[in-house]
Amino acid sequence: MSETQDFEDLPPEKLPLDQWHRDHGARMVPFAGYEMPIQYEGIKAEHEWTRSKAGLFDVSHMGQLIVSGDGAGAALEAILPASLASLKPGHIRYSLLLNESGGILDDLMVTNSSRDGVEAFTLVVNGAMKWDDIGWLREHLPDDITMNHLADSALLALQGPEAAAALERVIPGCTDDLYFMQSTQAEWNGVEVGIARSGYTGEDGFEISLPASHAAKLADALLEIDSVKPAGLGARDSLRLEAGLPLYGHDLTEETDPVSAGLGFALTKSRRESGGFIGHDACMARLAMDGSAQVRVGLTLEGRLPAREGATVHCGDAMIGTVTSGGFSPTLGHPIAMAYIDSEHAEIGTQLSIEVRGRSLPATVTSLPFVPHNYARKGA
Amino acid sequence: MPRYFTEEHEWIDIEGDTATIGITDYAQAQLGDIVFVETPQSGTELAKSKEAAVVESVKAASDVYAPISGTVTEGNAALEEEPELVNSSPEDEGWFFRMSISDTAELEGLMDEAAYKAFCEGLD
Structure with missing residues (x-):
């Protein structure tokens, strides 16, 4: 959670909901150039609430x-x-x-x-x-x-199995015929609200764009519903890790590419053939090599000691990779991690180890996501 | 039984020539949900202000420093199974380790409860 290297010298900016977060007991930390809520009542409680009910996240820092x-x-x-x-x-x-x-x-x-x-x-x-x-x-x-x-627009994410029912109570009809990876508009309190059925938690949910001037009012209206509680950056990170979703600046960087990152699906088939986008030749060359030297994998650990970003991954005595995100999974009750490792060791089920403070922790290559996605797909 | 506090948010109970060390309620609240505690093994020689234990929260790993010099006599085995004791009972059942006291003079620089309370208020 240290995506801040470019911003260290600048005082963090305030989000449109800054006072709202403080009023709701948030602990604020600098992140991505903003003061952001890392947690309210606790990361684990917010994580579990989002998996079972609906968590309300402020992601207005996004562009x-x-x-x-x-x-x-x-x-x-x-x-x-x-x-x-x-x-x-x-x-x-x-x-x-x-x-x-x-x-x-x-x-x-x-x-x-x-x-x-x-x-x-x-x-x-x-x-x-x-x-x-x-x-x-x-x-x-x-x-x-x-x-x-849209510098004057806020972005709120309402995520969890109860998200649709909660949003319907505030903006009736807005989720009709709206499925995962679709978006729509609605009018609410005299302003236009953009509603996308998407998110970063692996749960069904919505990302709601609206004028910053109306963000606190919408957050208040959602929070009046019993199934909705505010959730911070900490839970957002543990939820996306369980969902196997990469975090830019950590699991994805300029040194990684779509093939090694396991994001080949983002290189649409027709575009692979037609080309004409920046990076096409390099991506095609990597695809033609039939795999990258290193690939992003999920690793499951035993016990309770998490392996964090930067921990090294080993096969026997050989160092074969590095953890790019890791933490304790509240849903699974044990630590999980994402790492880039040499592709010959990337088969699901391969037994590896991760070094944490001189200890060698057993780790098993695991298919992503760690926790199944629960999206509202059309036709599902 | 006097209790002392450090600016690193540890508490130290002194009983005879043995000290029991843990982290304060303020510290556990800052760390959030604790998922793992690594306590030092018996016999480990600790030097004042050096790393003695590690506490892992959902968020991050943090070091716990030895508030005084001495030799570890016992780690809190209960934390292996129930690290959340540090959240629920930080200043009692969630103690980290016990140690002998090499030099009682080292206790002189530590805060008492009132001084620690004032110190925390100054942080908010």
């Missing part, structure tokens, strides 16, 4: 960008490896910003938000990377394509 204009999709296809031509309005896709060598500059969600005859795509990018991303996109987008940074 919300709208790229619009005739040809916006084609212009973005020159940057992103996703097929946007086949992305219907109201549908969302996971994608990546890559450099020429296929290194990952950021990961993001892209939504086709075209309507009323205006072609538009909404990108949600990592808070710590948003200024770099804006620069990169502006540099690579044609001048006649507009990019707006």
Whole structure:
């Protein structure tokens, strides 16, 4: 949880809900250039609440960008490896910003938000990377394509099996015919609210974009529902780790690429063939090599001692990799980790060890996610 | 039985020539849910201000320092199975380890309860 190296010298900014967090007992920590709530009543309780009820997260630090204009999709296809031509309005896709060598500059969600005859795509990018991303996109987008940074919009995530029922009580009808990786708009208290059925916990849930001026009002309305409690960054991290979702700056960096990161699905098949996006040649070369030297895997540990980022992974006496995220899994009751290891040891079930403070902890290569996803997929 | 406190948020109970050491309620609240505690083994020689134990919360690993010099006589075996005792009973059942006291003069620089309370208030 130290995504802050670029921000150490700047005083952290305040989120639109800063006072709301403090009023609800949050402990605030600097993260991604903002003062953010790491926890309210406790990480474990918030984690378990989100898995069983609904947790309300403030993720307003993330960058919300709208790229619009005739040809916006084609212009973005020159940057992103996703097929946007086949992305219907109201549908969302996971994608990546890559450099020429296929290194990952950021990961993001892209939504086709075209309507009323205006072609538009909404990108949600990592808070710590948003200024770099804006620069990169502006540099690579044609001048006649507009990019707006929604700096005055908040983003709330309501996550958990009770999230849909809770959101329906506040914004009736908004989840009708809305499935995982789809988005819609609703009017609420005189403002337009963007609602995406997506998240970063592995649970069903929503990411709700609205004017910062109305964020506290919506948070209050949601919190009035018995199944909803606020949840902080700490629970967000343990939930996404259980869900096997990589965290930029840790599991994904410019030194990693989509193939080694296990994100080959983000290199849409038609785009692999058509090419024309930054990093295409490098990605194709890696795919042609039939695998990378190292790959991202899940590791399950025994006992209670967690292995953290930076711990080394071993096979016998040989050092074969490094942990990029790790912690104790509240759901499973034992520690879990993600690591990059030499691909010949990556088969599920392989017995390895992780060194933590001079101890060698047994670890087993495990398929991701550690905890099954619980998404509301169409047709499921 | 006098109880002393350190600026690293440890408490030290003195009974004869033995000290019992744990972390304070303030410390456990800062750390959050504790999932693992590594206590030093009996016979370990500890030097004042050197790492003595490690406490892992859901968030991160933190070191616990020896508030005085001496030799470990016992680690709290109950924490192996129930590390959450540090959250629920930090200043009693959640003690970390016991040690002999090499130099009673080292106790002089430590805070009493009132001084520690004032110290914590100054942090918020």
